Amino acid sequence: MKKNIILLDRDGNMLEYILKHTTHHLVVLVCEMHEKVTSLCKEYNERIGHVIDYERLLDIQHVESIDYQIIAKMKYAQIDIETMLHRIMLDNPLAKDIYHQHLSFFIEIFRNNQIDLMISAEANLTSPNHHIPFSLCTFLGIPCYSMEGYHYHAIALLNHNSPQQFSCIPYTPSTTCAKAEEIIFYKLETSITPEKKNLKRLIKDLVSKCGGEMLSQFCVCLSKLNFQQDRLGITYSYWDKLYYFWKYKQLKRFYQKHSIHPNLQEKYIYYSVHFEPEAAIIGKTLLESQITIIKMLSKALPKGWKLYVKEHPHQFILNNEIMHYFINNLAFFKNTNFYREIMKLENVTMVSLDISSKDLMQNAQAVATLGGTISLESAFYNVPAILFNPLPTVYAHLEHTLHVQSYEDLKEVIQKIQDFPLKDQKINIDKINSYLADPRDSNFYRNLFKTIEDHSKTIKPTGETL
Template identity: 30%
Template sequence: MNIILADRADMLLPMILKHTDWEIGVLIVQDEEKKEKYKENAKIKAIFTLNDITNQARYTNFSYEEIKKFKRLQAIGDAGTRRMFNDYQFSRYMFYASMAFFNNIFSSQQFDACVITEPVHGFASDYILFEYAELHHVPVYNLATHGFGNFCLNRDLENGGLVSLSDNPLFTKERFYETAHYTEQKKAPKNDIGLKNYVKKWVLHIGGMALLRTVFCLIHRNRFMTINFFPYTLEEYYFSWYKIWSIRRYVRKLYSRYDADCPYLIYFLHFEPEASITNYAETLDSQLVIIEMISQCLPEGWTLYVKEHPDTYKLNTERFDFFVPTYSVFQSKYFFRKMDSLKNVSIIDYKTPATEVIRHAKAVASICGTVLMEAILEKKPVLTFANPHKYILSQLRDVFSIQSFSDLAFALDAIQKDFEPNYDDLYDVYKRYLLPINEDGLLKALSVIVEELKGNCNGN
């Protein structure tokens, strides 16, 4: 069995090496450190980092006919790459270089399976690898994280999407409760000690990452900084913040008063750029179009409230600072101006408590995300615009999985007629698809892949 494995997080590779006799014809890892770690392993024939994909691209088999096969993926790859790197030319180069790289890989050897862990960042390398494997009729499996410490196993869409687990003792009632209520989980504070960490914490408390980066540049007498491996000057960083501030000031002027007593549907905006949109909304990833569709289908007298994601206002923290240079690529004044001009659409203050908005809503809509689980726990009608072959909540009987305007019209008609969801299959659905991110869960996923591939070999 010869496989191609993209395991940037080193999730599944140790299990494969320990529990299978597979040969790994090609291994893709995050960086040189991981490459060095596994270079002497006899089961691994070739190892490449993400940088190697672009730096070692050879265009010997490149043709316009080949490009046409993948052109539809360019928008997905562009959005995913520019989520991290605000560089148009780099995004385009990454797309074509990834094509050339995997073209040569699949032309030089045959694979029995392709396995990818956490392909949610939307990089061209993920999607191009998917496409080349399917083009060569190679079974594709991927492990995608879902919620609080869990993941689901997916096949390529041609072979069924989400993998149903007939026997899953790992997902207990206790784990189900943790997962369903994971928005309430709190991380234990880090016990950082030392003068350097104390000063850093103090600076972050006063002025966030913007002040920390400024202090760093002043101390080192250097105008340059690195964000996502790309160099930026302090002036460019400040200009990015100016654009963010300008958009936020404009949006605040559009806020409408939230009225809990009027009949309304709430749409929760995703934080863009967000990985889940590139992964779960492969077909329709424009939130503006989704909101306009709902507006055109909304029952008479109803309002569509739109609420921003609170993480949008956390860019000055360590966790979200790397989005500062790319934020204005995905958000704009036009985005909100157009939204505000739509019939019966009102943007409400992002500080409005989500629990209150959900509790009084007629229905809750979004592509995917934690708010839909919160709505399910409140027994509210839920509309998801995610890819139903990948998204777990789309498998619930009483969730409206929207794939067309007629689906949306049907859902809103049912909701207007006081449709009451039950969601009594929630535990069964979670147990059928979710595994914990630990050794037992990963080993279970690997055993499922092994058995399916054995079945494929026996069938042939």
């Protein structure tokens, strides 16, 4: 049956499947305009309504559908999107304008078209061209789904229509199953591997080896005599980024100076600090303040227990080809005041980066997190995981996870942990395998759409209108 779809797909693989194996009409396509996507858009032009370039936020200029009532109902989305936009700029008036331009555009799309389905080939990145259509779909009761990736080896399909029951939807059986064990203790990729190396690439690799991506970008800017750069269509100065790089180096030195090697024989809970700024926090949880979470844990600890806090290992390895854009405006999201607040708490210790997270986990009474992969890694060691994200994740299907939605919940969870019998039993992490699919499987997209089509029939419109 032909459906009207909003599709968010930057690499073009899902786009290719839909155009070649279904008759669906794409009312809006959000994509990156590389060769594959451009070719598909040209070939199937009659089945695509509006094309939005993900990398050009300022292309959307639309005020004709501004509506104060909808603005009021969407305020929660506005806060998340403006926070995300601060990753690339600290221009608050422009961030607000970008939000409202996209809101007006999508209001018109929803008013003038019957939208049957929305699908994202990746997680909700909280960008305006992701978060606004997601929010409008859940508001109206239109089936909407995103694919949550786990280090290129596994994909979980998430249903956004019930945000308080952010449940994973099992895939139909495929010939190749993703394994939970493949997504723990993963190796981070920090460079792009070209198909073949030419002289330009060899020079870039040499420069990057000497001074990382910041030196590589400096050389490019110098060669062009232009130090203006671009991120998602927003212009910024290399010199501004260099300033935040200096602040980033200061942040690392401060943490190294004030973190210690703790006593792993004490009773403690291990809080694994989340990387910031990252979509795992922005727009993905109700309580986004990690300082608040740490203070809650500190106050709820039993007498004699400690809270060991360790920074995310990726926070201080940003000067590379893959992660350098996180340096932009970094101090807005995490600065020395973050650590100073932690240091005020008597029963809290900042742990040296030299201490293995595996050692911290194995000896902890529990780990605490918003819901990162440490939730699964702790299960590997039979250690309880306190999750401060009330929205269930794929990890919630394991019996060691304990969700917290209030301070009273936290006190009850910690009381439970004192007698938690997990150390005496083996947690079967393979229980979540049925929720994971391998994107390399030849049947991946066929199984994906079968699952989506079956589940979308259970979603009922809310009765709301725009």
